[in-house]
Amino acid sequence: MQKFNIHTIQKGESLKNIASLYSLDTDALKSFHNNHCDVKDMILIDLTGQKELFLPRTAVTDKKRLVQFGRGNSLVFQPEHSFYRYGVAINIENDNHKNELKYETSVRWLKTENKLHFFEIDRTSNLYLNEEEVNEIADLLAYKTSKVLYPLQVSVDEEGKFNAVENLSVFKERWPAVKEEVYKEFEGETVDSYCEKIEKVIYETDAMSLYLKNDYFIRTLFFGIYHRFGPHYETSIAESFPIVNNPVEPKYEVKLEIDPLKDEYDLVNIKGEGILNDERSVYDFINGAPFSFIIEDHPEMNHEGSFRLAYYLNGETLLSESLYLECSIDLEKEKKISVVIAALTD
Template sequence: MPPKYRTYKIHKGDTLISVAEALGITPQEAKSFHNIFSSEDDLISVDLPPHLRTLYVYPHIYEKIRDNPAFVKFNYGYTLRFKPVEKALNYGVMYTISSGEKEENTLKYRVSVTFIRQDEKGYVFEINRLSKTYINDEEASEIADELAEKVSGTVYPLEIVVDEDGNWIDIANHPVIRRRWEQVKKGIFEEYDGAWVKQYVAESEVSLEDKELLKMSLSGDWFLVAYFGQIYVDYTPRFVFENKISFPVVPFIKPVAYIVKQEVKMLLDEYGLVQISQEGKVSDNRSKTDLENRQNFPHDALLYLESEKAEGTYKAKYFLNAGNNLIESLFLECSLQLEKPKKIKVVVSLLEDK
């Protein structure tokens, strides 16, 4: 004889609406079915009683929630965490940078992300460039671009420390980078000459030699910011919450703040991937003029109460492997309405194993 009901364990923060959404039924259905079998003390009225720990549900539903692999598997409650694997994940990365109405440049390169160990600070990942950077599908040819490629290449392989929320918080191999820079610098002076080259090297050296300055510089790396973003968090019983995202849409200053609605889909998509989306608008305390002038602080916004607020949008979509919650692809588009409107698109996609 089939069971009359199954039970659903109620978690902290659950509401009648959130549980019904998780079960794929209406709140009225959840309430009505439970009340058939519950004691008088456990009857549901407007919402779940505060003391209620077990909900009676239709016989077929809990089996589906528990066993159906089409549902996202959270680590605990509604919290999503990544599960590092000791394997190099190779990605293709493409940036599209637009200013005004004109699409200016596309940049492409390949990069690998490898979990190498866990220490007292967090998880250590190695980031390595697998190719040169191609600008509009061509290798760098101008001397300035060649120098920039050599200097930025000094950082890789880069070892970064990532906390359990998936945010990178530290550089683990800074001493190695400093030693590597000495060799790169020597090679630059053997290949290039001129006062401006010496000035460029001197300015670059300031950031590479100082760990905090290097961290600040890397905070403008679009791949690192997008890949190690705020996606491994608590999504609440409704699978959606409001989050604050910062993105370096304007170079050489503090990233611009956006308020977004962040959501994880309860069901895996048709390819068996976890879907996470972020969508919102600028919410920065700096004015449009402050950002035009590349200010880190809201000077104009504080001096002039009627100063024009900055406007812009942020959209991102992540697709994660359902087994380890690591990123398989991501699509990000960020805009800022300045005198010359800025728009940045970031596409990251896992490359097939050869």
């Protein structure tokens, strides 16, 4: 993320009038420039032939370009009355095998209660697998039976992070109608077996909750990026992501940076990079262990995985317009998930 701006010095300009132009203290401007420039371009008292002047990133003449932060340069999550339609692409890579899922969905804010925001999520298109509408029976069954989930209601905390699915009890009520629809189109032992498995999950609340917690779209959109970024517009967080099927998700250390200036499209840019930081070994993850089998006072952490994200927020509402999240972990082979979400316009 860029840490400074550059002013091209015009003929006749002085350090004092440039500082005045950007509403800066002259000595503070000189100190900032000297901390960023080459030795030959340092300013002792006033300008002596320098061609460029380094400015703090927030030093702009158009104050509308500044991101509106809360206390401590905190990014405030205010989704009230919002409604977005998104296009979603999810890539799942295991070694040399790669599959891409695409669909469209809507996200509507419902209410705020007890410091939680409630949203309704609805899938608004067919499901596409590797650019083709799903047609294999297993994929069609998965798509048809997934209708029992929508509309889905979730709660999100004040940092914009997924909290819980709030309408789990409704799925049991929807299932008979969905099941009837499935049997109108399909028949045979495969369908019977699939529906039995679905029913076991639907009627087991904990299993259903865990299944939905692993939804890549929900976890990416509501990753929780509304933090206090501090004086240097950066922060470090410890987060998990459901890249493997385990009740205890792999943990990552992620450094987030936010640009205090909106870009040319009036978007707020947030970038993040990190690594796996978990006590569990490759062997533990492969075997689905929720904790390390080796108990040590100072365990050697597993860093064989990476994390990257790029979020672009609306400059006025500070809500997501487009985002990219990529998460990987090394098992016997590398597994990588990448999620792309982009707001759709009519």
